[in-house]
Amino acid sequence: MPTFEAYEGQVPAWCPGCGNFQILSSLKQALVELDIEPWEVLLVSGIGQSGKLPHYMKCHTFNGLHGRTLPVATAAKLANDALHVIAVAGDGDCYGEGGNHFIHAIRRNPNVTLLVHDNQIYGLTKGQASPTSDQGTRSKVQPFGSLSEPMNPLALAISLDCSFVARGFAGDPRYLKELMKAAISHKGFALLDILQPCVTFNKVNTFKWYRDRVYKLEEGYDPSDRLKAFERALEWGERIPNGIFFKNNRKTLEELVPVIREKPLVRQKFSPEETKRELEKFY
């Protein structure tokens, strides 16, 4: 049985009061409660404040490039599907720079958990609008306010028949942990978008702003109804639902790749002898 301490990594270099702290502790707690050991987990991250999270934990880590979290995570999962592969990204990272990979990861459906630290702002580059910023968000780069419609990651994911779509809030770590456990336990690609206030650069979407609006999807909500899920995903403004919006039982990519049905790729021994007959086919 793993302990919370076993997951303890370096001291975080995030701003005091940052929503990332709750995400970090919720994730550690979720893994402990799921009885997953650090050496059974591969955390893959990109760039941004979210990208640093793996360093503040103890597990296998690949901290790669901005937006490229999902291709690395997908391939790592294919290479060793015995690992729990968890991808950590930010809203700029995953929905901006990595938007294309986000779409195609959903299509492929690897059994990978994607946690998106969504603070509706670019924190690491000091406060520009992100793909999820509300229209009109002002910054040094957007003096007239953000001119684009915000992206709705949940609605997009549901429209692509994503295997698991949920939203949590860093200000409610207990519930967030439960959502993380559900996402990690889910078989298939699981998106958990996490509302995570940036206390330094986002003066609009603060802890209070979210707290005033966030509510949990009602008991008896049916996450298998895709159209209803889509409808609820569009709800944003005065009231913002949290919870598991949508789930399905699509086959995972690993289940569909015949060559890893018996055992993970990394456990398959290679012997040059066995490939020699291929030479004969060229005569």
Added chain:
Amino acid sequence: MDYTLRVGGEAGQGLQTIGGALAKVFSRNGFHVFTHQDYMSRIRGGHNFYQVRFSDRRVTASRDVLDILVALDLNTIETHRKSLGEEGIILYDSESIKKTFEEPEFIDVPFKKIALDVGKNRVMVNTVATGAVLGILGMGLEALEGILKTAFKKKGDEIIEKNIACARAGYDYALSSCPRCEAFRLEETGNRKLMLINGLQAIGLGALMSGCKYYSAYPMTPSTGIMNFLASKAGEHGIIVEQAEDEVAAINMAIGASFAGARAMTGTSGGGFALMVEGLSLAGMTETPIVIAEIQRPGPATGLPTRTEQADLLFVLYAGHGEFPRVIFDPGTPKQAFHLTNKAFELAEKYQVPIFIQSDQYLGDSQWTFEGFDPGRLIYNDYRLREADLEGSGEYKRHALSGTGVSLLAVPGEAGKHLVVTDSDEHDEKGHIIEDSETRIEMVRKRLLEKMPLIRKEMEAPYLYGDASPKIVLVGHGSTYGVIREVVDIFSKEQKISMLHFSEIYPLPESDRFDYLDLLENADLAICIENNASGQFAKLFRAETGFEFTHLITRYDGRPFTIESLKEDLHAYI
């Protein structure tokens, strides 16, 4: 004997079927073969050709002068008639192209009529034409029958029999209607069969036989053949071949799979590689072994998608921000491509660096014959550490300063409780982010300064062919090997001439085993021959060695050098 056959027509007319079948018939009959393809970037129509040179001695390049032209359309006759040699003949079907030629070099074979009469299907035109070529050569139909049986196995016995009957009818017709074809009658070559393989297949085969378990790519001409080959072997040999959403994903996937413990490779052409550059740098920083096949076509931008050029060398050499080691191989033959792909996997794993197999459309699509490849020369060392390897050792540190430039490489999840951590940020020995200058210096020293000299010692000396103390040295790299070699043969009757061919081009090999600089300095003429406009290899060579070539011969029309064209270029200096 040394014949050149060109099959010309529109895309979609079956040039590859005819050319490919003939190349295989010749190699199965023991003849040496060299084929190359010239095709347009379109799916149907246009003008394409498939050229097959075959001989009783080794051939390694294409000639311009034709002995047999198979014309499937009128355009082929108009375009290529002037290339016909003195004894040459043109096979065509006057009914199909709606024009009759009376000149003695023309042989009118009713391809379509025979296909309809004998095979009851127009599609069999290609089989008739293939049979007709063999009739002209009087080569017999045994090998072709074998090829047809394999090709149509899935379609059933009836289709096989009809195709064989069509081949026979084309054969008999050509044999009886071409008295002057007596000149083409071939000698027996004995009972040997030769291996026939193109550059892309050789790279794919090299990867397969080196334990490549993961290949991700976005399809791009002319590199797609590697992906096709590996995908066709995926089920039998346990390889995952993933078609990525773009080249950015392709290289990051290869890195992810390699980090997780599988030998991984990606492949593309210049435009796709432009997108991979960021990932290349990531492989450099995280010291993740990957092999990248960069199969060149002319640029910039989309350029000439189906043509050939050697103009990405300096791009690949300098691609990626920051400083990190890399290796570039540029094979000259499919056999070298096979062994260098194997060496790429070996060195990538040993030194944990990205390694390039750089080639081009010309070598990629060219088929060559060989007595065989020697699997005994293949290297396979598993450098990855698992639980037993790390038993009793202290905490595993992915980027440990070992003093040898190389940190141990463990497999996440397979190494017991040891954790594998890496980062695209500068990191400490454990793989965690740092910003202090001392660690930065230590890491750069390990990653780059300590590794590069070790890698350089692994590079093989260039290949010298011809005179051992030449007055004229023709220097080439990669796909120009074959044509330079044949041109050296031609000139060596009157000159002290040799070829110096580089296939392991970065880092350049040390000169302790073979002082190639001394050889160049002692020659009167040192001519660098390149399939690009600016002489990129010459620039690399000067930057690394200080040696300046006396002359440069370049070709940048998107086509490969042929024996005749290179000979003519050389006449300006020799």
